[in-house]
Amino acid sequence: MSHSPDLSTRIINWFAENRRDLPWREPGFPAWGTLVSEFMLQQTPVARVIPRLAEWLERWPTPAALASVPSGEAVRAWANLGYPRRALWLHAAAVQITERHGGVVPHDVDDLLALTGVGDYTARAVAAFAYGHRHPVVDTNTRRVIARAVNGNAEPAPPSNARDLAAMESLLPTGSDDAHTFNAGMMELGAIVCTARSPRCDACPIADLCAWRLSGYPEYLGKRKAVQKKYEGSDRHVRGLIMAELRAAHVPVTTVEIETLWSDATQRDRALAGLVSDGLAVYEETGYVLP
DNA sequence: GAGCCGTGGCC
DNA sequence: TGGCCAAGGCT
Secondary structure, three states, rough: OOOOHHHHHHHHHHHHHOOOOOOOOEEEEEEEHHHHHHHHOOOHHHHHHHHHHHHHHHHOHHHHHHHHOOHHHHHHOOOOOOOOOHHHHHHHHHHHHHHOOOOOOOOOOOHHOOOOOOOOHHHHHHHHOOOOOOOOOOOOOHHHHHHHHOOOOOOOOOOOOOHHHHHHHHHHHOOHHHHHHHHHHHHHHHHOOOOOOOHHHHOOHHHHOOOHHHHOOOOOOOOOOOOOOOOOOOHHHHHHHHHHHHOOOOOOOOHHHEEEOOOOHHHHHHHHHHHHHHHOEEEEOOEEEEE
């Protein structure tokens, strides 16, 4: 677990020169905007988030604004970002922020964790990036950089919160400003240099002390994260087709219309029942609508 | 803790 | 072409 004492400094200096100009890094970007962006960025690439985020914040500039509309409006505005439950959860979080915190996104990690849809990553990201508090922030990019540079592995082991947070804490600078920059810098390095498929070690500020590189890029032999199941023909596929129909429609979608979306009745019924169970679809007199 | 949950771009 | 991957979280 030994590392060069200036790994953190290198990352911080590299970040100052190489950071992308992203909306949530603009001065004065509101904490609410940070929270919304983090919800959207959960498993959705940056490039697809940026336009939806701008629309979202223009329409709902505060948690109270979002809380005041039906959750279905959030699901519709979520558009094709994927995993529409996140839109439902973000709406629920906005209601909770309005009711419990006077409409102000909380600073405290435990208060953030108590919000629907906010897990360990998002809670620490908001506390650190929106409010400047010193917390280790560990996402998939950070985990990969630590796995390679520190542990000498091509890939991180499956996420373990306690272990990953402890590893990041041991690297985190003492000062809150440096800690903030280091958290962001590790994520940025993993996102644009130390990437999953073809790392650009020639552009890496810590290449000369990267344990993985120094040991000759050994193949990863440890436990891997589960392989994603095929999307084509899956229940997720069918759910996606139904949700696209519900988002596009402004009148109830009839059962007959839903039948045209997927021929396998068993799978179709299962998908629809799942959406209803999740609260993403509601039956209303003549058909299904958004909540 | 494994499985599940959308969508699209990239090599 | 198609498998892999993307600022996770919930059950």
